[in-house]
Amino acid sequence: MQQKLAADMSTTAVQTKGSPATAPRSVPALTVVSHPHPQRIGEQLLLEVLASVGRTAALSRNAPDFSRPGGLLALPLGDPFLSRTPVLFEPAAHGGLRLRVPEDGTQVCVAGESVAGGREFTQEELVAGVPLVLAERVVLLLHLASTAAQSAHRDLGLVGQSQSIQQLRDDILRVADLAVPVLIRGETGTGKELVARAIHEQGPRRSGPFVSVNLGALSKELVAAELFGAQRGAYTGASRDRDGFFRAAHGGTLFLDEVGEAPAEVQAALLRVLETGEVYPVGGHTPVPVDVRLVAATDSNLEARIEERLFKAPLLHRLAGFELRVPPLRERREDIGPLFLHFARQELETTGEGWRLSPTDPRAAPWLPASVAVRLLRYAWPGNVRQLRNVTRQLVIGSRGLPGLRVDSRLEQTLDAESLPVPGRVLAPAGAGVPEAAGEAKSSRRKPSEVGENELLEALRACSWDLKATADFLGIPRPSVYVLIDKSSLIRTARDLSPEEITRCFQECAGDLDKMVQRLEVSRRALQRRVRELGLSDA
Known part of the structure; x- marks a missing residue:
């Protein structure tokens, strides 16, 4: 049975099932992608209350309940490392959503970046999916889902609930x-x-x-x-x-x-x-x-x-x-967790380690680490479900005998090569003494046309040629940095470098990639890719 929210919660409880009288619609939802109890991967919570203006949804260790679509059992996240103080979700303009994190609450990260105060996501970012990490133990995907009822028995051999x-x-x-x-x-x-x-x-x-x-x-x-x-x-x-x-x-x-x-x-x-x-x-x-x-x-x-x-x-x-x-995997990221669990169960049965999906210690580290789960969520998956199956097999077999899944360096480079940008706009912390309007003005975006070549070059140098950090520094989208670099007559890209120049610099820098970046003045990730293509190995 559905458990009730704790009596001391000041915000409105979240319903997980829509009224049968209402037509199906898309609402924000949270899907479990990693949990200390792996069998809970795929459980979902619909934030239907956010469809009403001015309403707030709260999420803590004890409430509300997550359930598998079409299933009967519903339970809160329940991890002892999560706080009883809830994080809050609020509706924002144009179909967006705000996340509020209290100072004394659970630590929350968005795709690896810690949230202090709050973060706002656009509707487009919700459609793509936002990875949330709670206390470095529970990974949830914030996304849009349908309120239409689902059957637990008619999966037709297709894994997923998107x-x-x-x-x-x-x-x-x-x-x-x-x-x-x-x-x-x-x-x-x-x-x-x-x-x-x-x-x-x-x-x-x-x-x-x-x-x-x-x-x-x-x-x-x-x-x-x-x-x-x-x-x-x-x-x-x-x-x-x-x-x-x-x-x-x-x-x-x-x-x-x-x-x-x-x-x-x-x-x-x-x-x-x-x-x-x-x-x-x-x-x-x-x-x-x-x-x-x-x-x-x-x-x-x-x-x-x-x-x-x-x-x-x-x-x-x-x-x-x-x-x-048949939709590509990047359009249904909420299915990545259930698909991973499905393939992992198959591989664990062959290796005789199926017990890993039913741990007995609630305080043990998750078998699927949060960092690995976030990488799976942010990867572009050009090979779709077939590639996810192969990656799952690589992870399970490569981690035999270890307490948790481990990503080797080669697979790590693959998953990091085509990852989504970190979503959301930073909001000023509550009680910081700075009006939210001022915080918004500080993080407002500029037009890429306002950035000159010299300013771009200085920003790249100041950010050690990290293109994402440069985009944040300039206040423009990361794709615009690529466009400005291509147009610039002052800046080279890694593809402009000859094999001889890269090899010579590699030898002179003793394989230190950071030194090579500073000397050649190109993107670190792009240079690393060229180094691998040339058969060189960075230290």
Whole structure:
């Protein structure tokens, strides 16, 4: 049962379930990404009270309760290192949110930066997700979530609770029992085959075969024979008749991945199959009827390929009887924790360390350290869920026998290479004697056009060529620093340096990267990347 807020709380309690009479809407939410009890990863709290102007949500050790979407059990964070004094969340202008941290309360960090007083986040930052670290032990993701009710039993094999994944599950159920072809769009590594299997398992053909084919991996010379079959002697090496994937999937589902890579002649044959329900084996003249549910997937822009005359428009129209979109991982960061827990459980079972997910000491350090959890949340994940699975395996196996997960230097560099900027605007501490308006004026942004070349150069030198620190120093967004550097005639970038110059400086500085940065006057991160590319290793 839902526990009540402590009686001494002066702020309004947070509800975790919306009224059934109200339409679903997006509200701020907190999702557990790391906790001393790892099984709590994925639990969520909806801050619905913030939808009302002037209302405040409070969060402490003892209240309110987090629960797994669709689940019945609800518990407060409960970690003994968290304070009973609550941190506060307040609505801000234009859909934003303010975080207030009292001096005698729990230490809170935002993506590694300690919060003193408060911080304000825009709606765009909430959409991207804001990592909050409490007492260096509990990591929460502050984000937007839907108030729509979720079922705990219809995950369809898809891990996650984000609004986009909920929508994907709904679309799968809408189309699964129909005979129309389905086109699944999504970046590589997002799990398009899992979606195709869910369509098959939820449809009337679930008892039939599910045949998966990656067109991009087939030989162009043999792709037609692989798909439609071939008669003996139809081509060199065809010593016997072969059925092909279409006939192998008869009565079931055929999943064609990377359909955008199909050669022109195969595209024409696919169109004919969709129109007639018949295939012509290579070397044959008699059509063979097939009863197949076709599900195709692509990470290509098929419309652009049509303009380039690489893909047939009629085939796209026939394949896309119904379209599904699988979101990239960077658009559903609240699912990173549950996905990590899912993959970690699989790996721990193979290593015989499954007990790590059920610790007995409530004061022990979290198995998933806060620093590692924040890195996972801030990484861009160009390889999506597949890459997260591989990173999880690397972490679990690389930390066998250790009390907590450890990130080696190579993986650390990978995760730090494409991380999001630290979100939020600093607010003046309460009772600091400075009006908030003055604090806002001090941290106000400037227009990048107001920054001259010499000022930019001096700021870079003062900040030791740390581009983020330089952006904060100048009061401009970090992307604008990159633009100004590219336009400047006074400043070089790491890509402007020759291999000989970098190697010579590396040797003269004995591999000290900080000395190299000061001598070459380029971004430290970019220089480090060039050093690695050249096979050098910094001390």
